Amino acid sequence: MPRRYDPDRPQRIIDAAIRVVGERGIAGLSHRAVAAEADVPLGSTTYHFASLDDLLVAALRQVNGAWLAGIEEWERGVDASVPLADELTRLVEESLTGDRARAELEYELYLAALRHEAVRPLAAECLDAMVELLARRTGDEGTARALVGLIDGLTLQHLLTGREFDRAEVRDAVVRVLG
Amino acid sequence: MPRRYDPDRPQRIIDAAIRVVGERGIAGLSHRAVAAEADVPLGSTTYHFASLDDLLVAALRQVNGAWLAGIEEWERGVDASVPLADELTRLVEESLTGDRARAELEYELYLAALRHEAVRPLAAECLDAMVELLARRTGDEGTARALVGLIDGLTLQHLLTGREFDRAEVRDAVVRVLG
Amino acid sequence: MPRRYDPDRPQRIIDAAIRVVGERGIAGLSHRAVAAEADVPLGSTTYHFASLDDLLVAALRQVNGAWLAGIEEWERGVDASVPLADELTRLVEESLTGDRARAELEYELYLAALRHEAVRPLAAECLDAMVELLARRTGDEGTARALVGLIDGLTLQHLLTGREFDRAEVRDAVVRVLG
Amino acid sequence: MPRRYDPDRPQRIIDAAIRVVGERGIAGLSHRAVAAEADVPLGSTTYHFASLDDLLVAALRQVNGAWLAGIEEWERGVDASVPLADELTRLVEESLTGDRARAELEYELYLAALRHEAVRPLAAECLDAMVELLARRTGDEGTARALVGLIDGLTLQHLLTGREFDRAEVRDAVVRVLG
DNA sequence: GATGAATGAGAATTCATTCAT
DNA sequence: TATGAATGAATTCTCATTCAT
Numbered sequence: 001m002p003r004r005y006d007p008d009r010p011q012r013i014i015d016a017a018i019r020v021v022g023e024r025g026i027a028g029l030s031h032r033a034v035a036a037e038a039d040v041p042l043g044s045t046t047y048h049f050a051s052l053d054d055l056l057v058a059a060l061r062q063v064n065g066a067w068l069a070g071i072e073e074w075e076r077g078v079d080a081s082v083p084l085a086d087e088l089t090r091l092v093e094e095s096l097t098g099d100r101a102r103a104e105l106e107y108e109l110y111l112a113a114l115r116h117e118a119v120r121p122l123a124a125e126c127l128d129a130m131v132e133l134l135a136r137r138t139g140d141e142g143t144a145r146a147l148v149g150l151i152d153g154l155t156l157q158h159l160l161t162g163r164e165f166d167r168a169e170v171r172d173a174v175v176r177v178l179g
Numbered sequence: 180m181p182r183r184y185d186p187d188r189p190q191r192i193i194d195a196a197i198r199v200v201g202e203r204g205i206a207g208l209s210h211r212a213v214a215a216e217a218d219v220p221l222g223s224t225t226y227h228f229a230s231l232d233d234l235l236v237a238a239l240r241q242v243n244g245a246w247l248a249g250i251e252e253w254e255r256g257v258d259a260s261v262p263l264a265d266e267l268t269r270l271v272e273e274s275l276t277g278d279r280a281r282a283e284l285e286y287e288l289y290l291a292a293l294r295h296e297a298v299r300p301l302a303a304e305c306l307d308a309m310v311e312l313l314a315r316r317t318g319d320e321g322t323a324r325a326l327v328g329l330i331d332g333l334t335l336q337h338l339l340t341g342r343e344f345d346r347a348e349v350r351d352a353v354v355r356v357l358g
Numbered sequence: 359m360p361r362r363y364d365p366d367r368p369q370r371i372i373d374a375a376i377r378v379v380g381e382r383g384i385a386g387l388s389h390r391a392v393a394a395e396a397d398v399p400l401g402s403t404t405y406h407f408a409s410l411d412d413l414l415v416a417a418l419r420q421v422n423g424a425w426l427a428g429i430e431e432w433e434r435g436v437d438a439s440v441p442l443a444d445e446l447t448r449l450v451e452e453s454l455t456g457d458r459a460r461a462e463l464e465y466e467l468y469l470a471a472l473r474h475e476a477v478r479p480l481a482a483e484c485l486d487a488m489v490e491l492l493a494r495r496t497g498d499e500g501t502a503r504a505l506v507g508l509i510d511g512l513t514l515q516h517l518l519t520g521r522e523f524d525r526a527e528v529r530d531a532v533v534r535v536l537g
Numbered sequence: 538m539p540r541r542y543d544p545d546r547p548q549r550i551i552d553a554a555i556r557v558v559g560e561r562g563i564a565g566l567s568h569r570a571v572a573a574e575a576d577v578p579l580g581s582t583t584y585h586f587a588s589l590d591d592l593l594v595a596a597l598r599q600v601n602g603a604w605l606a607g608i609e610e611w612e613r614g615v616d617a618s619v620p621l622a623d624e625l626t627r628l629v630e631e632s633l634t635g636d637r638a639r640a641e642l643e644y645e646l647y648l649a650a651l652r653h654e655a656v657r658p659l660a661a662e663c664l665d666a667m668v669e670l671l672a673r674r675t676g677d678e679g680t681a682r683a684l685v686g687l688i689d690g691l692t693l694q695h696l697l698t699g700r701e702f703d704r705a706e707v708r709d710a711v712v713r714v715l716g
Numbered sequence: 717g718a719t720g721a722a723t724g725a726g727a728a729t730t731c732a733t734t735c736a737t
Numbered sequence: 738t739a740t741g742a743a744t745g746a747a748t749t750c751t752c753a754t755t756c757a758t
Contacts, residue, residue: 149332507690
C-alpha cells in the first residue's frame, strides 16, 4: 500500500470521529472505529491524536464551533419586529425537528462533560457563550441563564420522551421566563 | 468452600453496580467490576443478570425508585403556607449542595437514555412522574413540564460550570415560570 | 475450537514463560510469546496471570525454587573430607560448563531485580538463602557473604567475557576468602 | 522554523539517551523518549543513529568511558602509604553511597550484555580494563580478576538487598583476596 | 541534509459471554 | 443451581522504521 501524502488527514480524522460519536455515542468512540470510518490505518489516528481524549476533545471542539456558529447565525437573523419569544421558540423547534442525530450529539456533549474532566471546559464554554448571547437580548444575565436552562431542559425532555413538539407550550414558558 | 445460602445476593449485586456506576460512570460498568465490588464470584453476576444491559437496567431502576421516593418525600413535606417557588428552590438547592456524586448519577441516567434503548423508558418514567407530581401543585401540565425543564437545565448548568448556587436567581426564574 | 478442560494450564503457562525468558530474555517476555509457546489462547495467559508482572514473578519464583533445590542438593552431596574450596569450585564449574542458558537465566534474574520492583524480593531471597547455606559451612556470615559475592562476580565475568573457566584461579580465590 | 546549525546534536542525543536509560532502564529506551528528552525532532534521532541498537551502543560506550575515567582518577589518587584494601573499600563505598541511579546504570550494562550481542564487547572491555588496572597494583592478573569479581558481587548484593554498607566486612574480604 | 508524516506490527489489558463441572 | 475456567475479540497505546518533502 502506497504511503499517501495527505496533508489534511488530521481534519479527516476529526470528521470521522464526529460521525462515529454521532452514530454510536461517545461510548462508541474508539481508535479502531475512527480509523475505519476515515479509511486510514489505525496507527494514523494515534499518531495525530496521542490519546483518545485528545481526539474526543478535538472532535467536540469542532462540534461546539459549528453549534456556536449556528446560534450566532440565528441571532443575526433575528427579526427585531418579532417578539424574542417567537424567535427562541423557532430556534428550539428547528433544533428538535431537524437532524435528531445532531441534537443528540450536542446533548451528549453536555452529559459527557459530567464524567469527562477534559470535556467540561468545552461544555462550560458553550453554555457561557449562549448565556452571553442571550443576555445581549434580554439585558440581564440571570434571565439569560434561566432561558438557557429552560431550553436545555425542554429539549432533553423531548429527546428522552419522544413527545411531540408543542409550540404553544414552549412559547408560553419562554414568555414567562422573559418576564 | 461451602456454598453459602445467600438469598439477597441479586440485591447486593445491584447495590454494587450502583456504586460502580456512581464512581466510574456507566462506561465503567462491567461484570468484573461489579463482582469485585459486591465480593461475589464473577459467574454470579452473569448468573443472576444474563447480560450487562439487564444489570444496568436493574441498577438504574433502583436509582430511579430512590429518586422518586425522595421527590415524594419532598412533596409530603411541602408547607402549604410557603410559596411553591420557595419549596422548589429548596429542592434544587438540596440536590446541588448535597452529594454531588448522587446528582451526577441521576443525570448520567439521562445520558444513558439518549443512546441506550433499554434505558429510555426509565428516564421517561422519571420525567413523567416528576411532571405529574408538580402538576398536582400547579394544576397545569404545561407549567409543570416547563418547571421540570427549567430545574433540569439549571441543575445541569451548575454541575457543568461549577458556578455557585444563586438562590435568588433560581427562585426568580421559578416564580416567573409559575406565572 | 473446543474448550479444553485443562486443570494444570497455569503451570504450563509458567513453564512456557520460563522458556521464553530463557530464549529471549526478560525483555522478550510478552503475553503473546508465552501464549504461543504454551499453545494456549492469548486471553488464557491474562486470565490466569492478571498482569505480566504476575507472570514474571511466578516464573522467576519457580526458577528460584529450582536453583535453591540445586544448591541444597549440592550441599547434601558435599564430601566432608574434601576441602570446601574444592566443592565450591566444582559448583561454579558445573554452573558455567553446564547449560549456559540456565546460567544466563539465573543472572538475568539478579539484574532484572535492579529495575523491577516486583522481582527484587525474589532476588534478595535467593541471595539470603545462599548466604545462610554457606554460613552453615563457614560458621561466619561475613565470610559467606563475601563468598557469594565472589562467586557471583566471577560467574558474571565468565558469562560476559567468554573467558575459559580456570579452575585453579577460581579455587585460589575461594581459598583466600575462606581465610 | 529556521534550520538551526547544531553541530553537537548527536552528542546531545547521546546524553539524552543516557538519561532515559538511567531513569527507565534499557527497556525504556526508545527513539521517541530520547527525542523528547533531547528536545529534537523524532526524525533527528533516527537520522543520526540509524537503529536503536546504534544509539544504545553509543550511549553505553559513553557511560563506559566515564566509568573508566572515574576508575583511573581513583587510581591516580591512590595513596601509596595507605593499604590497597582501604583504598578499594573506599571505592566501593563511594559507588554505593553516591548516586544510586549511576550505580544501577552501570550494572544494567551487564544485564544488557547478557542478551545483547552488540553490547557484550563493551562490558568485556570494561571488565578487562578494570582487571588490568588492578593488576598493576597487585602484580597478578588472577588476583585482580578475583578482586573485580568480589567487588562486583558485593555491589550487586547491596543494590539488591538494600543492606547497609559494612565497611569492615568489605575491607576484610578484600584483604583476604589480596592475600 | 534534515524532518514531519506515515504505517503496520505488537504491546498489555479488559471484557462479555459461554460452558464444563 | 452455581461458578471457576476459558476464550476470542476489542480496547488504548507505543514503537522502529521508512519515506516524501
